[in-house]
Amino acid sequence: MSGHVLIDGAGVGGLTAALALARAGWSITLLERSRLKKEVGAGLQISPNASAILRELDVLPRLGTAALAPRAIHIRRSRDGATIARLPLANAERRWGAPYLLAHRGDLQSALLDTVAALPSIRIETECALTDFSATESGVMVTALRGAKSASFAADCLLGADGTRSLVRERLNPADATPHVARDFAWRALVKSDRLPLDLRQPESTLWFGAGAHIVHYPLRGGRITNIVAVFGGPNAFEANADLWAEPGDPREIAARFADWDRRVGALIATAEEWRIWPLIERSPPVNWSAGRVALLGDAAHPILPFLAQGAAQAIEDAAALAIFLKPNCDVPAALAEFGAARRVRIERVQRESRRQGLLYHLSGVPAACRDLAIRALGEERMVARYDWLYGGTPVGDAGKNRRFS
């Protein structure tokens, strides 16, 4: 009989890990506390480091035309809309070996679920929330709640893919600090593209730099809808248990915040009727990324600030890395320890670079003018080359150079 892995959480990280580990020969049970609504969330940028893995796992063909390959990242100045740089992405496949894609999070999740459904070695238990677990030298026992009923599961190991407020992380790291909630909030909206000014309806990911704030917008679903994310600091306070993805935002507040930006930004914001606010959360990888037969992946291990758009991408990389080390009949605790050690260096770099990118985006006055001059002086080729380590890198750095996950 093949070995059995329990994964707690069927988000992007948990589903991708299930696919990668099923390929490696494991049978998988995924526990998911929700009903798996497919339309949850907004846009996701799927960079080539992640799309390469999704392609290998047969997810990309299922995503199909729901994903859109932008021709460039267009960086503009808030004051007047002047172009600071246009970083070409059309040659992503040639440069990094895989496409740069824009997709609705719900479409990615559907494609992952369809791929999972085609594999008999993966079972999903929905509306089933992990409440406790214990591990011995030979396996793990998990207790969960399905409605009001208790259920238990046994497996060779447990992977906590249970997101930012991970119970598994808390149990592995009782002395860990709480997640760092940044000063900034992301306001997110989806709008019909035909309501936007023509100039803003391009097959690009557009990034507006401004003092203390930035805006990203890009088309989704063949260009029919546009995803807008505006990031700025605010007095908003979040309840400890608030739904991190569903807090409504007041359209008047965001309109006032961007009133002195280029008029096209005002028009963009005015098209959105409904805003959701997302607090930016970062947390360093824990001391105990794994302990014995239990390990963490995705946001449970390392919520990342979104300035490099790597939250989902790094969860996908974690999944591929797990399948490199965790093979049926291996020494499970040793494999999980190797996995965490191999991922830590890359994750810490992504978190560092994301933080730095955020500071650069929000400069004002003379420092902002110097930034714009420096970007222009660098030129497109050298600007794009600054992402080679990320988009063209392997999930486990040098340790994974000659090791494939499937």
Ligand SMILES: Cc1cc2nc3c(=O)[nH]c(=O)nc-3n(C[C@H](O)[C@H](O)[C@H](O)COP(=O)(O)OP(=O)(O)OC[C@H]3O[C@@H](n4cnc5c(N)ncnc54)[C@H](O)[C@@H]3O)c2cc1C
């Ligand atoms: C609803 C939602 C919308 C998002 N929208 C965007 C977006 O628009 N753009 C973007 O860049 N990023 C978005 N993100 C963040 C991005 O998806 C994550 O950075 C990335 O997907 C990490 O995925 P993950 O699988 O590690 O965690 P998550 O996507 O958070 O998934 C964790 C899963 O674990 C489940 N879970 C938690 N606790 C338990 C438990 N005790 N038992 C069983 N199941 C449990 C949760 O229900 C969830 O399905 C969103 C995340 C969520 C949850």
